[in-house]
Amino acid sequence: MGTRLDSRPRHQQIAAELRAEIMSGDLKSGEQLPSTPHLVARFNAANATIQRALQSLKDEGFVRGHAGKGVFVRDRQPLVVNTSTYMSPDPRGYSYELLKVGQVAPPSDVAAAFTVSGEDLVVMRHRLLLHDGAPVELSWSYYPVSIAAGSPLAGRGRIRGGAPQVLADLGFPQHHFIDRISVRQPTETEVQELDLPPDVPVFRQFRVVYSDSERPVEVSVLIKGGHLYELSYHQTAD
Template sequence: MTTMSEQTTDQRPLPERVAADLRDEILSGIVLPGAVLLTAELRKRFVTSSATVERALHILCEERLVTRCADTADEAPNAVVLEHRQRTMQPARSLAPADPGQPFRWVTEARRRGVRATCVLLEVKPVPKPPAHIVQALGLNAGNPVLLRSQILTFDNEPAGLVKAYFPLQIVQGTEMMEHRKIRGGTSTLLAQLGYPPRRCVDSVSARIPTQEQHALLKLPRNVPVLRTFRVVHSDNDRPVEAHDTVEAGHLYELQYEFSQIL
């Protein structure tokens, strides 16, 4: 296990560094749910004070990774590790249109993994001048408008992701996609019905520091990064028909991609 002496170049405040090491061990499964983090042992391990350990554990409490328990034999309360809430999702499973009468595949996949997942629609609006990266991703000409549909994804009633989905306005104009309501089965199902079934998607994934908007909408604890996935969906003839700009709460979300060897 890492000690503070091995982190001489880390300029973060000491409580954040201690919390970072413990967080990684909890999320990685090195420290299992139910384990007790003893303040006295943490003081020795990190060669630091009870006050520093106390602040580190407080950070993890805010993220609901641990809960506190009093110990009269120690100067400060210890902590019990909770079952971490980071859920593993497989993006490829949500690409295909939903079966008739079924909900959005993302919701179905989450429920299959024992998570109560919902989508909360925020806004639906035409964007006359879309951002440059959307214009490029959708292969549009300057001045071509798009439709923006944004929503919050929740895990067990807790905000887990913010999605901004863009569509060329010319292919969705006049459809129910323009209405401020959820699309049964998701937008990929409607696009397939319109003659634009998803055939290929390209995901670009990166870690980011959350913006003020993302921090507020996702109700993030402090110092928690977001996972940003930019997905472009292509239909027949490799035509781009959808671009998703998604940020997921780093303490709640894990992406899993499966690959087979290509010969």
């Protein structure tokens, strides 16, 4: 089997190398990056190519330039998503904007998860999650009309206690969920609404929440910028 060549533009290759060093801690928070002449020599690249690579890292929030001093690694920790929990609003900087609520025909994968026809309507809540005022996640949460109609899930108001509390009050407590995680390039809408830098992929979480008798009561699609997040998994030994 042949070796696949990296066909990306040179500035993307260089940015990838530096990004990996920052994420591994080899380039530490607050540390100054090597000078442009040093990077030119190291990567055997033109000055303009190095500048484009550094600009990509600035756009993604990995580094910051200081006039007359150089480029430094930003003191920024990734937003860690523990896949066993929901991202809940809290006073430390998380908030939601409710973008749309209504009854819609579900996407095919959502319909399959609910085992309903694609022609059947479901209640959808579409939201934007912000951290310190910056957009970090788009979400679409879907509920069977038979459960959600007439409940706070179908309204435009803020839900006290969140969807899990409403579902429990309706007699559908959440027992467990299954996440499928994938990575892809963003759509044009996702680039705009999440204010994504160029060439940044997104995480796609597809979550099915189950209640009594393994009944699916919620399906969510969550889109997160890949430059902001790490996914955390926990497993207990038998």
